[in-house]
Amino acid sequence: EVQLVESGGGLVQRGGSLRLSCAASEFTFSDYWMSWVRLAPGRGLEWVANINRDGSERYYVDSVQGRFTISRDNAKNSLYLQINSLRAEDTAVYYCAKEGPAVTTHFDYWGQGTLVTVSS
Amino acid sequence: SYVLTQPPSVSVAPGQTAIIACGGSSVGSKSVHWYQLKPGQAPVLVVYDDRDRPSGIPERFSGSTSWNTATLTITTVEAGDEADYYCQVWDSGSDHYVFGTGTKVTVL
Numbered sequence: 029e030v031q032l033v034e035s036g037g038g039l040v041q042r043g044g045s046l047r048l049s050c051a052a053s054e055f056t057f058s059d060y061w062m063s064w065v066r067l068a069p070g071r072g073l074e075w076v077a078n079i080n081r082d083g084s085e086r087y088y089v090d091s092v093q094g095r096f097t098i099s100r101d102n103a104k105n106s107l108y109l110q111i112n113s114l115r116a117e118d119t120a121v122y123y124c125a126k127e128g129p130a131v132t133t134h135f136d137y138w139g140q141g142t143l144v145t146v147s148s
Numbered sequence: 149s150y151v152l153t154q155p156p157s158v159s160v161a162p163g164q165t166a167i168i169a170c171g172g173s174s175v176g177s178k179s180v181h182w183y184q185l186k187p188g189q190a191p192v193l194v195v196y197d198d199r200d201r202p203s204g205i206p207e208r209f210s211g212s213t214s215w216n217t218a219t220l221t222i223t224t225v226e227a228g229d230e231a232d233y234y235c236q237v238w239d240s241g242s243d244h245y246v247f248g249t250g251t252k253v254t255v256l
Contacts, residue, residue: 032190063245067185073234075245087243123191133238133245134181136202138191 030055030137032124037142044114048142050107050124055137058082058102061127063135064109066120074120077109078127091117114146150239152248159254160225168251170218170235178237180218182211185232185250194233195220222253230255 036048048064063078077088077098086098097110107124121143125135152172160166170180182195193202195211198218208223222229235248 065245065247072250073183073185073191073236073247075247078245089244125191128196132196133179134193134196134236135183135191136193136196140188140190 030126032126032137032139034122034124034139034142037122037144039145039147040114042114042116042146042148044146045110045112046114046144048109048111048122048124048144050139052105052107052124052126055126057100057105060129062098062100062107063125063127064098064107065123065125065135065138066118067123067141068117068120071120076122079107111144114144116146116148118144119146120144149242149244150237150246152235152237152246154233154235154248154251156249157252157254159256160222161256162225162227164225166222166225166229166253168220168222168233168235168253170220170248171216172218172237172248174215175218175237176213176215178239180211180213181236182209182220183234183236184229185234186230191234225253225255227255229253 031053033051064076079098095113099108121141123141124139126137128134128136179197184192194209198213199211239246
């Protein structure tokens, strides 16, 4: 069974930084695009960023462009999200999500998430 | 930017049918996917490509679309179906994934 395990969340001051990690197993990691999706308190799910199979293409939601960086290490079956210049509105559970097979537009597996809390 | 609108809440008695709508401009022309979120658990894909179910998802979960509305239907609702449900599409105009506003399903 596909497993995605996030880590790296925590309490951080406004303007601070964190690096989130996602360890993937039980599938060929390098064959799939990967995404980060977040769920903020009282708000809905929001797609944050994704990355293609070899890491050469990266896309971001406008609200994090220039502050967040998605990356991957296929040798380590790992996905990362570097988050800088944190704002209160970045407080959320961050999920790592595996995108479906080629030409699909859904997320077929998700991790349990890691909580990022931004304090003022 | 593309917007998907869902009712904030739906209440249903056990054994009855829950219907969750997802409204968006020409959403019927896109592939719509649905996710179930329970507190402390990983989100679960319950319907993809409008009406297909991943393996392990009961037949009680079904999806359909019309031109401006997608619908998730849960028949013979059980207590374990109580969760938040989100629709999702890929918006080619922005090259972004878009989620609906979410619906909390309460089993009475």
